[in-house]
Amino acid sequence: MRRHSCFVFLFCGIFLPGILGFPQTNNSIDCDSLLPNYGAEPQTSAPPYIIAVSFDNFEPENEVQVTLEALGDAGFKGFNLQAREIDGDVPVGTFKITDPNTKGLECHNMTNSAVSHANSDVKQKITTTWIAPKGVRDLQFIATVVQDLEKFWVGIQSKTLTPTHSESVNATGKNKRKVCFSV
Numbered sequence: 001m002r003r004h005s006c007f008v009f010l011f012c013g014i015f016l017p018g019i020l021g022f023p024q025t026n027n028s029i030d031c032d033s034l035l036p037n038y039g040a041e042p043q044t045s046a047p048p049y050i051i052a053v054s055f056d057n058f059e060p061e062n063e064v065q066v067t068l069e070a071l072g073d074a075g076f077k078g079f080n081l082q083a084r085e086i087d088g089d090v091p092v093g094t095f096k097i098t099d100p101n102t103k104g105l106e107c108h109n110m111t112n113s114a115v116s117h118a119n120s121d122v123k124q125k126i127t128t129t130w131i132a133p134k135g136v137r138d139l140q141f142i143a144t145v146v147q148d149l150e151k152f153w154v155g156i157q158s159k160t161l162t163p164t165h166s167e168s169v170n171a172t173g174k175n176k177r178k179v180c181f182s183v
Helices: 002-019
Strands: 049-053 063-070 078-085 094-096 102-107 110-117 125-131 139-148 151-157
Touching (some): 049 151, 078 125
Antiparallel strands (some): 078 110, 094 110, 139 151
8 A cells, every 4th residue: 555655656757747738847849939838829918927137228237127927917938038138049147046836947057047937836926037138129028927838928029128328229239328518
């Protein structure tokens, strides 16, 4: 009887999370495409989630608080959140993991360059801290949020954040700083 109980406990601990449909700690959202690694198609409706940030501007080494929140009682089980330059396709900066429902991910060989779910519990809100790097242009936080295996939204965006350092350079390589002359 004891051997049978151990087998049942071991089986449930290893296989039940996958059988129930959503992995407990396996991040199943691709770092580049932000698409989940299973067969469903993303929702095309407006997402019932928002990304809020604590600042509109940043300097290198600034810490920006980032919150991913469900509107109403939508809830979510999984997510992948990154900061990307406008029209960029790789994460910039790093996350300081402060919420027990989150874990850092390594994308493009950068530790904690993205943040994801640490479990499949239903969440209403997660909060994390992003540390700004040097030499980046305007950026947004972008996320994929998984409500369940059949419903997920890709490309949810925050408002645009702008670097405040005086030598900010735009995409043409020209200095953005305006020069005014008085006569």
